[in-house]
Amino acid sequence: MQVKNIRIPPRHEVKPFFQPILSLQSQEIIGYETLGRHVRESGVESLGAFFHNPDIPEEMHLMIDRHLREQAIQRLASTANDGMLFINLKPSWIYRTFKRTGKLPTIELLKKYGVDSSRIVIEITEEEFTGGLQELTWIVEQYREFGCTIAIDDVGSGFSNFDRIASLQPKILKMDLNILKKSLFHDGYKALMQSFSILAGQMGASLLVEGVETKKELQSALQVGARYVQGYLFAKAEPDLLPKDTFKLMLKEEMKLFGRQEFERYNSLLTVPQSLDELVHASYVITSAGDADALIEQAIRNVSEQCIRIYICREDGYQTSSNYTRREEGWGKDESYRGANWTWRPYFISNILMMDMQKQGILSQPYTDLDTSQQIRTYSCALSEGYYLFLDLLM
Incomplete structure (x- = not known):
């Protein structure tokens, strides 16, 4: 027919x-x-x-x-x-x-x-x-x-x-x-x-x-x-069913390669917070936006090129510092972000609680940056009482 x-x-x-x-x-x-x-x-x-x-x-x-x-x-x-x-x-x-x-x-x-x-x-x-x-x-x-x-x-x-x-x-x-x-x-x-x-x-x-x-x-x-x-x-689709371990060796090799690449990528990301270790554990007091900016200006001397943005927030979500963003000609400072509140971000409050409980920094899941549309992760860590440092890192 x-x-x-x-x-x-x-x-x-x-x-x-x-x-x-x-x-x-x-x-x-x-x-x-x-x-x-x-x-x-x-x-x-x-x-x-x-x-x-x-x-x-x-x-x-x-x-x-x-x-x-x-x-x-x-x-x-x-x-x-x-x-x-x-x-x-x-x-x-x-x-x-x-x-x-x-x-x-x-x-x-x-x-x-x-x-x-x-x-x-x-x-x-x-x-x-x-x-x-x-x-x-x-x-x-x-x-x-x-x-x-x-x-x-x-x-x-x-x-x-x-x-x-x-x-x-x-x-x-x-x-x-x-x-x-x-x-x-x-x-x-x-x-x-x-x-x-x-x-x-x-x-x-x-x-x-x-x-x-x-x-x-x-x-x-x-x-x-x-x-x-x-x-x-x-x-491809075939008339016969294959033994279930037909592709096991190939998949094991590919997953081993994937795991190695991911470990290397994470290790390179983690070198950024490691370079700030001395700064994070130092004693200082943040009482103003100027104090927060001065701290960031000290930090950017040691961060790698993977770091594209740095800022400091209070635990209630309000940004204390300016935004410091990496540009071709060097670091740029944008004071308009002072006072911005980030508790609307899904990860913010849970990360603050986790940092307080675990007493260590946190690396976020990958996401697309709103400003640059690049794939990034955010590393965050506690500073002095009630203040937290955030670094946006290129994948």
Whole structure:
């Protein structure tokens, strides 16, 4: 059968292929995403064009998708491989099918083949959805209550919006591969990737970065806190399941390299506060903005080029000193920041408390500087009673 030059494949030529998903925690394959392929004597083709063709009736899409899904679940039930199966489901399909029948075909298939539901990850795919979000959430909750894990696919693309993420409360956020690739060359996309990492952590979800094709992209995934990775660097979708330790040696080497680079980077950052050790432990009294500025002017003689900004605040968040900012021609002084309050920054109060409790300085998580748009960390340490020194450091 054909619809506008798109051939609808016969069911016997439609097969599920499996792309491995790896855990950076264990360096093993922990599961597979099932993807549809049209298998003929002339070769193997992706079914992407078929599923994305709006001219093909939805019932034809559903028929082929369910056929693929049943084969994949049957394969899972019959193999000794203990990996998980990631199944893509469009929200519109879930919504309309349940509204019409009151059933969820995937759950029926799991019951039919006796598959442990904890081995199934339901990926809610990227798609514009016009139905009721509350109803969709309630329907997706049926999968969760049955024991399946919920994931959101293509986070960062146009349709996987924050309302959907917040409402569905997934345990896995799957990063849109285009953001990863752009983040290698663009600070804005790098910041966006890091924001999704923070979002995952706040929600109690794990970050899965897909589309990893190079070792450089794998390093980027590690930098943003990915727990899982997937992509051609490891394997394309294949008809067979691989032994779970297939890529273990390669991942161990890459993670060793990543760890060494991170240690070197942190060590270079920590040389900045070490150079201020004598100053920090000296006895002096800050009674005015002038005192604070004089102290900073003494400090900047010893800091490395990684330090781009220095200032002093009180424990109530008010900045006492001027801002001292590194420029091409030397250090610049901006008195307009005197009296600015920084308690609105999420890290400020918690860092003050931690410094008081631990009696040592703190290095913040990476973030993008508001003024320069550069990736920085802030080192902060206690000075005399009630005053704290802050240094913004380039990554």
